[in-house]
């Protein structure tokens with residue numbers, strides 16, 4: 687991730703926090719409309735799943751230059767994703783839905799530059815999760 691993107695993500699963290707739940711609510715709506723096959727993964731999800739995701743996104747944005755603060759949260763996410771059988775190919779679908787939701791909710795505040803920075807940040811975190819989840823799937827298959 688470029689330093690510039692980190693700066694932009696950090697600078698926009700407060701506005702994303704303020705609108706976090708609206709963004710993640712819109713995100714799930716877009717995700718399930720465009721990719722109905724993802725709905726099944728969330729069938730046992732708590733009603734406040736969108737809130738958990740909003741909190742995770744904000745914590746990530748606020749800690750983008752000190753990711754070691756997030757290692758416990760990342761491990762927890764990876765464990766639950768593996769339990770629910772989330773796969774690498776799901777990440778671009780969620781990324782697309784998240785960025786479109788940000789555009790929808792933030793309006794003019796979501797400039798091209800802001801969206802590009804968040805896209806980089808999303809896929810950076812996605813790669814960390816995908817790598818950890820691959821290890822966990824591997825361990826499962828060796829067990």
Ligand code: HEM
Nearest residue numbers: 724727728730731732738742766770772776777780811812
């Ligand atoms: C960078 C991207 C992502 C982040 C930050 C993220 C974050 C989270 C968080 C914070 C939780 C809740 C963990 C807990 O309950 O303690 C969660 C659960 C979950 N996530 Fe993700 N996630 C991401 C990508 C994805 C993708 C790509 C999918 C697949 C479409 C997905 C599907 C799920 C499911 C099914 C659950 C469990 C819901 C349940 O409790 O039943 N996530 N995720």
